[in-house]
Amino acid sequence: MLRRFVLPLIAAAAFAAPAAFANERVSVVATTGMIADAARQVGGDLVDVRALMGPGIDPHAYRQTRSDIVAMTRADLVLWHGLYLEAQMEDFFTDLSRENTVVAVADDLPRDRLRAHDDYADKFDPHVWMDPALWTMVVGTVADALTQVHPEGAEVFASNADAHIAEIARLADYSSATLTDVPESARVLVTAHDAFGYFGQAYGFEVLGIQGISTESEAGLNRIRELVDLLVERDVAAVFVESSVSDRNIRALIEGAAAQGHEVSVGGELFSDAMGADQTYEGTFIGMIDHNVTVIAGALGADVPPRGMDGKLSAGY
Known part of the structure; x- marks a missing residue:
């Protein structure tokens, strides 16, 4: 056809x-x-x-x-x-x-x-x-x-x-200098799907996606339960939504952790498979990665520049 x-x-x-x-x-x-x-x-x-x-x-x-x-x-x-x-x-x-x-x-x-x-x-x-x-x-x-x-x-x-x-x-x-400031115990990145494996490989983070490498893969209830238990056991404080993926599964993680008495927040929205809005700094490759690095590092305990590498990010962190 x-x-x-x-x-x-x-x-x-x-x-x-x-x-x-x-x-x-x-x-x-x-x-x-x-x-x-x-x-x-x-x-x-x-x-x-x-x-x-x-x-x-x-x-x-x-x-x-x-x-x-x-x-x-x-x-x-x-x-x-x-x-x-x-x-x-x-x-x-x-x-x-x-x-x-x-x-x-x-x-x-x-x-x-x-x-x-x-x-x-x-x-x-x-x-x-x-x-x-x-x-x-x-x-x-x-x-x-x-x-x-x-x-x-x-x-x-x-x-x-x-x-x-x-x-x-x-x-x-x-990126290397900023992410090095994240405490080693906090270097766990939980996202909607497994898009950040190369990031983890480059900067020494454990990366856990609810879905697999493709967003076409299904996130089963067992996977949600496994990650909820991990959030609680390892005292993970923040998880991240993605601009091109529904936040439904991330919300399920947060609710599951809350049911076990553990508070988890959304650390921010990351650009995974798509960049930011056209005609913005985040709508470039440099801006996209600057945003991700600054948001991740800031949410996981590092002291980050409020508007990223060159002060160009649209929002402060």
Whole structure:
């Protein structure tokens, strides 16, 4: 069914003039906001970038619309994440790659740096943006992809990528220094789904998601009970909701702990699979991670700058 709908649109798009000939800016369509931000940072004034999945959108469950398909068939470059993040769109990208330049920006990351997927033996945890060191490799792949479709911009793309990677390195330094101040006994991060594994791996936190790596996995009553018992036994004081996931299960944890006489609060809302609002600092990769680090560290006992790394966060903590 998907191929009968998609292939005619792809074929029809082949007769349209490529965007590069109609417009000096390279037309880029990216699936997630994080990839779109990388393309904007690297491409600068040479690119026009559209993100399919905006703030609050869950990429695990996203289904492309007809307008998305048309936009991707007309783009000079389509960037998607890979690593099974957009599992429901993979057949479409395979078809599209026969006519367009389509790049899965995380698929070539070193396998020894990736976490195993908890549901599929041959897959990996896709949430690599939670580790700035891994994300710098993705930025490099984005620069290579832009250079492939617009070789004349190679020097600009390389320079912009270097500048952005340096900014990410500074973010990583801030993150490490800030999270080190969290007492070791408090370094337990409980979230709605298992999106923060790379964060925990990078900064020495135990990460516990109610749901698995994909939000499509179910959170059973046994899992809720296990985590409630853990909250009580280990005196965990805060849990975290996510901007792109329902807070229903987190509320169940809090209520379950209260029934056992243990008070747990919501430490804050984190950006897991989507960034903050468009045109805001939190709507960039740097702002997204700055927000998460500052909120987590502050809620778990560290003394944090009230508005993050450079005082740019929208709210104080």
